Amino acid sequence: MQDLLGLTRRWLLNQNRTRLKVCLFVAVALLTLASSEAARGVTIPINLGPPGTLATDTTISFSDLNGTSLVGQNLSVDFVFTSSEFVRLFTVTTDFSVSMTLQTSSSSFVGFLQGTGYLSDSLGNALEAPETLGSASSSNGSMSVALFPTVGRPLDFYDVHFDLTFPTNPAVVTEGQFRLLGNTGPFGIGPGLPANIVPDTGSTAILLGLGFFGIILVTHCLDRNVRRHY
Incomplete structure (x- = not known):
């Protein structure tokens, strides 16, 4: 009789351990799933x-x-x-x-x-x-x-x-x-x-150069005209 009770206790203990392992596995799986969802x-x-x-x-x-x-x-x-x-x-x-x-x-x-x-x-x-x-x-x-x-x-x-x-x-x-x-x-x-x-640096520099050249040319021509007048 005692042997039967002992076997019953051991069987119940093993069942509880199995259930605990299953619960832990499910918990870990849920946490992993939640983490993967968050990682997305x-x-x-x-x-x-x-x-x-x-x-x-x-x-x-x-x-x-x-x-x-x-x-x-x-x-x-x-x-x-x-x-x-x-x-x-x-x-x-x-x-x-x-x-x-x-x-x-x-x-x-x-x-x-x-x-x-x-x-x-x-x-x-x-x-x-x-x-x-x-x-x-x-x-x-x-x-x-x-x-x-x-x-x-x-x-x-x-x-x-x-x-x-x-x-x-x-x-x-x-x-x-x-x-x-x-x-x-x-x-x-x-x-x-x-x-x-692209940056318009080249054409801008050319236009500025032409502008300065034009100013110098006009000034030179005016200066020559003034000298001839006198």
């Missing part, structure tokens, strides 16, 4: 407006990150241009930046966004190695990051990828803005664009 990040569609246009400063609002908490998390964000559009950087577009600004529910400093970013081609391939993002934060509860691509021009890009680390703060995101800024020359919204735009 967020894709935000961006409508650049009419194609075939040149611009130096374009800002587009988005709400895809509204409600995001600031808990020190990592998040990948892909800004994908809609309608098969793209941005073309010309040779003249030497100083160019892509930035994202997030307004939060706070009205004071919330900390800094940090991370890396890069531009992608039409197939989603990176056009350059990930660059460290510039970061700024304001006393009105907003925070910004900016990418300053160094890849050679001219080039077309279809996607902007950010790998971000959020600060820790009780606030949540309430608004977002995506901005393209060309400080030294225009960028284009394709298709329907010229293949390239």
